[in-house]
Amino acid sequence: MTEFDLIARLTKSLPGNATVLTGAGDDCAVLDLGVPGHLVLFKTDAVVAGVHFTPATPPEQVGRKALARCLSDIAAMAGTPTAALITLALPKDFDAGHVARIYDGLNELARQTGVAIVGGETTTNPGGMLISIALLGTVPRGSQLLRSGAKVGDAIFVTGELGGSLAGKHLDFTPRLAEARWLAEHFALHSLMDLSDGLAGDLPHILRASGVGAELLKTTVPVSRAAKLRAAEKPPFVAALTDGEDFELLFTLASKEAVKLVDAWKAAFPAVKLSCIGRITKGSGLVIRDRHGLLPLNGGGYEHFRG
Amino acid sequence: MTEFDLIARLTKSLPGNATVLTGAGDDCAVLDLGVPGHLVLFKTDAVVAGVHFTPATPPEQVGRKALARCLSDIAAMAGTPTAALITLALPKDFDAGHVARIYDGLNELARQTGVAIVGGETTTNPGGMLISIALLGTVPRGSQLLRSGAKVGDAIFVTGELGGSLAGKHLDFTPRLAEARWLAEHFALHSLMDLSDGLAGDLPHILRASGVGAELLKTTVPVSRAAKLRAAEKPPFVAALTDGEDFELLFTLASKEAVKLVDAWKAAFPAVKLSCIGRITKGSGLVIRDRHGLLPLNGGGYEHFRG
Numbered sequence: 253m254t255e256f257d258l259i260a261r262l263t264k265s266l267p268g269n270a271t272v273l274t275g276a277g278d279d280c281a282v283l284d285l286g287v288p289g290h291l292v293l294f295k296t297d298a299v300v301a302g303v304h305f306t307p308a309t310p311p312e313q314v315g316r317k318a319l320a321r322c323l324s325d326i327a328a329m330a331g332t333p334t335a336a337l338i339t340l341a342l343p344k345d346f347d348a349g350h351v352a353r354i355y356d357g358l359n360e361l362a363r364q365t366g367v368a369i370v371g372g373e374t375t376t377n378p379g380g381m382l383i384s385i386a387l388l389g390t391v392p393r394g395s396q397l398l399r400s401g402a403k404v405g406d407a408i409f410v411t412g413e414l415g416g417s418l419a420g421k422h423l424d425f426t427p428r429l430a431e432a433r434w435l436a437e438h439f440a441l442h443s444l445m446d447l448s449d450g451l452a453g454d455l456p457h458i459l460r461a462s463g464v465g466a467e468l469l470k471t472t473v474p475v476s477r478a479a480k481l482r483a484a485e486k487p488p489f490v491a492a493l494t495d496g497e498d499f500e501l502l503f504t505l506a507s508k509e510a511v512k513l514v515d516a517w518k519a520a521f522p523a524v525k526l527s528c529i530g531r532i533t534k535g536s537g538l539v540i541r542d543r544h545g546l547l548p549l550n551g552g553g554y555e556h557f558r559g
Numbered sequence: 560m561t562e563f564d565l566i567a568r569l570t571k572s573l574p575g576n577a578t579v580l581t582g583a584g585d586d587c588a589v590l591d592l593g594v595p596g597h598l599v600l601f602k603t604d605a606v607v608a609g610v611h612f613t614p615a616t617p618p619e620q621v622g623r624k625a626l627a628r629c630l631s632d633i634a635a636m637a638g639t640p641t642a643a644l645i646t647l648a649l650p651k652d653f654d655a656g657h658v659a660r661i662y663d664g665l666n667e668l669a670r671q672t673g674v675a676i677v678g679g680e681t682t683t684n685p686g687g688m689l690i691s692i693a694l695l696g697t698v699p700r701g702s703q704l705l706r707s708g709a710k711v712g713d714a715i716f717v718t719g720e721l722g723g724s725l726a727g728k729h730l731d732f733t734p735r736l737a738e739a740r741w742l743a744e745h746f747a748l749h750s751l752m753d754l755s756d757g758l759a760g761d762l763p764h765i766l767r768a769s770g771v772g773a774e775l776l777k778t779t780v781p782v783s784r785a786a787k788l789r790a791a792e793k794p795p796f797v798a799a800l801t802d803g804e805d806f807e808l809l810f811t812l813a814s815k816e817a818v819k820l821v822d823a824w825k826a827a828f829p830a831v832k833l834s835c836i837g838r839i840t841k842g843s844g845l846v847i848r849d850r851h852g853l854l855p856l857n858g859g860g861y862e863h864f865r866g
Contacts, residue, residue, distance in 0.1 A: 272675045368579045
């Protein structure tokens with residue numbers, strides 16, 4: 253059984269019940285628990301030593317990142333976070349002061365975002381440290397934004413700049429909670445998600461969920477300064493497509509709304525770049541247009557982008 | 560910093576907000592998300608290879624146990640479980656078929672208890688397998704049962720039999736969801752929790768939270784057959800006090816209700832033992848009365864109970 257087969261099997265016939273509006277496969281689960289006017293968002297996310305942080309990462313930033321990743325998923329539904337539980341799986345030789353500093357960073361971000369930390373547990377993890385966050389949020393009924401609503405002709409937008417997150421941004425990014433709520437309040441977005449695995453890995457989630465394709469215009473993809481500074485290691489455009497942990501918003505809306513959006517955005521969030529990077533097309537798959545023509549991106553082909 | 564200092568520091572000044580009715584320190588967090596007539600319960604629990612199960616444990620039972628432990632915490636608030644997220648942290652050499660079987664066991668228990676599995680994630684865990692469950696539930700407003708309500712003079716009750724869980728029960732116990740809801744509907748319980756760390760470890764949580772003490776009558780504590788069969792390894796009464804993973808209900812109510820409760824229980828749950836094991840007293844701490852007199856149990860003294 254391959255990993256693809258496994259995930260297909262695991263998610264094919266999961267138990268459901270009447271509260272489930274959106275289950276596995278989107279940024280958060282969406283539940284109707286009977287709150288008048290609101291739906292409940294439910295998400296977990298884990299960071300692991302050696303994968304998401306290193307022994308040299310300041311513990312405050314480890315705790316901050318653990319919560320921030322989960323907050324980005326609430327943003328990806330245009331929701332508001334409410335309460336979190338923290339699972340700390342610790343090696344046997346853990347340092348208590350180190351753990352307290354992890355909580356300091358986590359608690360600071362929780363206070364900034366209005367999240368209550370309502371408990372959790374510590375357990376033993378022989379191999380190293382793992383922090384799992386379970387997060388609840390709410391979203392006005394009908395305002396939740398899924399991956400599955402993209403329509404042919406939609407303009408595709410991305411916030412911020414992409415690539416090179418490992419140079420620092422992955423530890424200090426601000427989840428786009430305010431921006432996502434503003435978008436949902438002021439514009440009829442068709443689809444929304446957050447970028448965690450890189451544009452080339454994540455946009456296909458929207459495409460598959462919506463049954464559409466996409467064409468990106470290479471010159472419009474916003475490449476971060478960090479990616480440009482590391483051009484000797486990796487072509488910056490490839491970094492912007494594949495580096496991951498950008499935690500920016502990726503969304504689509506009717507192209508006739510695009511100009512109005514760009515103008516309103518500049519007034520609302522003058523410090524945050526917003527880029528229209530392409531359009532939703534018929535068919536399936538992702539193609540990139542550059543000065544040489546169209547290049548399909550089916551899980552590779554990045555070596556083309558040296559320039 | 561000791562582990563005690565750490566937990567005290569971690570839980571002392573956690574961020575809160577207006578939704579939090581009960582935060583860290585009870586079986587579940589209790590949140591008011593605005594559901595008319597109901598409150599929301601929120602809990603996480605993790606099982607770790609080498610701690611909560613072994614390589615020889617059938618994977619279906621590993622998955623079942625992971626969810627059952629969390630369900631027991633919902634029972635401990637007299638709640639009804641709703642939806643769960645599953646975090647699977649896997650070693651690099653994990654076997655996909657093994658993981659699918661974990662889900663089979665977990666999904667079967669979810670279906671039996673009406674729980675929707677609404678997603679989760681798999682991540683790398685260099686040291687071994689860890690399964691964390693995040694679980695939501697609901698409870699009628701005012702019916703949630705905390706650890707902090709025990710009153711002097713209360714009778715102390717426990718369901719089932721205690722000790723020897725490692726012989727098998729820890730893998731196939733049925734969370735006492737129905738029993739706890741029945742108790743909350745029919746009797747004015749003062750406090751309730753589930754037994755996960757053993758009676759001698761868990762009852763003090765109720766005592767500290769309620770600012771009271773307790774006296775147990777040794778001969779009334781229900782000792783499991785599994786604990787009696789292993790008498791050569793450990794005195795059965797000591798096993799009943801300290802073995803852990805019983806996942807039975809421990810609760811108190813006014814002693815004048817005790818006889819009525821025992822009669823009604825026999826009619827409602829004829830197959831489940833219910834035992835009155837002592838009473839809540841003034842002061843603090845736990846003492847045990849046997850034929851020799853009273854013995855304080857302050858984190859030890861078990862060697863007294865050879866008989």
